[in-house]
Amino acid sequence: MFVTQKNQYALKAIVELAKRAGSGPVKISEIAQAQSIPLRFLEVILGQLKGSGFVASKRGYCGGYFLICRPEKISVGHVLRFMQGDPARHSCAACVSRGACPMEYDCAFATLFNRASEAVFKIFDETTIQDLVDGDTKGSS
Amino acid sequence: MFVTQKNQYALKAIVELAKRAGSGPVKISEIAQAQSIPLRFLEVILGQLKGSGFVASKRGYCGGYFLICRPEKISVGHVLRFMQGDPARHSCAACVSRGACPMEYDCAFATLFNRASEAVFKIFDETTIQDLVDGDTKGSS
DNA sequence: ATAAATCTCGACCTTCTTAGTCAAGAAAGA
DNA sequence: TCTTTCTTGACTAAGAAGGTCGAGATTTAT
Known part of the structure; x- marks a missing residue:
């Protein structure tokens, strides 16, 4: 599992907004x-997504809610990176918990896991x- | 983070055994x-790894502990797949929790996430x- | 035989993340 | 001003991840 349920919900919500683009704001309850x-x-999720620059609300x-970018301009990577928050936390794919990488990117797995991370993204x-x-x-x- | 701390430990333990291959069994305490x-x-980890067919103990x-395969015959993928247990649980990369995929692999993300999963593996x-x-x-x- | 070294087994505990809920409030339009 | 709808932030619950422990079984040395 690469993507949490919450982040999948975020993607689904944006997909739903994309489907209805052009017909005015979509209520949270409809998306749900x-x-x-x-x-x-x-x-909660849409509240966060407002900070992404992809969606806005009225x-x-x-x-x-409605999209403020064309759906072909928004990538899954954009959305997931935004939802994951602070990129510094995740720039070392081997690091487990929050905070900066304690090994300074020099652990045995850094190269391997970073290649994997790049492949996914x-x-x-x-x-x-x-x-x-x-x-x-x-x-x- | 693709790989849990525990699974990284498993890899490290096997790497350590590989480094010392040929000089008899290595004590857990030395590996640690x-x-x-x-x-x-x-x-706990080595106890599990005994089931993998890569290591044995005396x-x-x-x-x-010692390796019973040549280290160039063991891939990281082998080890991680073994440590993750039941592959049925993970064959749908979109599925979040344990148990079989409730959507029967037909959710919107199945194709995408499975491609990502394949790239990593x-x-x-x-x-x-x-x-x-x-x-x-x-x-x- | 007996002691020492070492793995073995299963239960246990703690902490963190994920997932999800709720209530009260603010804005916009009818 | 009433209704609709988003906004905010605190709160809770369940599960996974990470880690510990004690007692037992095996093997070798003496």
């Missing part, structure tokens, strides 16, 4: 229902939200 | 000291314990 995400949890009657960076919308459940190559 | 692994925890005076499968011994701390390309 469409993507089977616990409503209260989604509130309050009050007829309010909701290469794939995530090549895949856009639009790709997910297009391939949703239908199997893309 | 050489690789800075908590002794009691290492007991009890009593002058006992210890390609690297792990190409890297042998001998490679780690050779490159230990010195930076391999």
Whole structure:
């Protein structure tokens, strides 16, 4: 498992917004229902995503969330990197817990794990939200 | 972080055994000291690793652990797959918790995450314990 | 035989992360 | 001003990760 449930919810929420782009703000409750995400949890997630620059919101009657980037401009890597927070914490793929790498990137596994990390993010960076919308459940190559 | 601390310890222990291959059994306490692994925890880990077919042990005076495969025949992927246990649990890279994939591999992310998983394991499968011994701390390309 | 060295086994504990909930409040429009 | 909808931050629960311990079984040395 590379991606936590929470981060998968974040991706799903953005996919849902992409599907409905152009028809005005989408209510949290609609996104939650469409993507089977616990409503209260989604509130937290969307609140965070506002900081990403990909989504914005409007309050009050007829309010909701909407994308402020074209879905083909947002990559899965963008979203996941944002959700993971402080990149310094994760720049050493061998490091387990939070905080800076105590080995200063010089442990036996640094090279190996960093190569693995790059391989994964290469794939995530090549895949856009639009790709997910297009391939949703239908199997893309 | 792709690899838990425990699994990194497992790799380190095997690397240490590889370094000392041919000089008889190595005591847990020596491995623990050489690789800075908590002794009691290492007991657990080596106990598990005995099931892998890569290491064996000998009890009593002058006992210890030793490799029963050549280090260039053991890949990082082998070790990690073994340590992760039941492969059915992990065959869907999108699945978060234990048990079989509830979506039957048909969720929106299955293709994407499985590609990522394959990319990582390609690297792990190409890297042998001998490679780690050779490159230990010195930076391999 | 007996003692010492060493692995073996299973239960146990602690800490951290992940996942998820809730209540009260602020803004926008009808 | 009432309703709708997002906003904020604290709170809780469950599980995984990391680590410890004591008592027992085996092997070798003496």
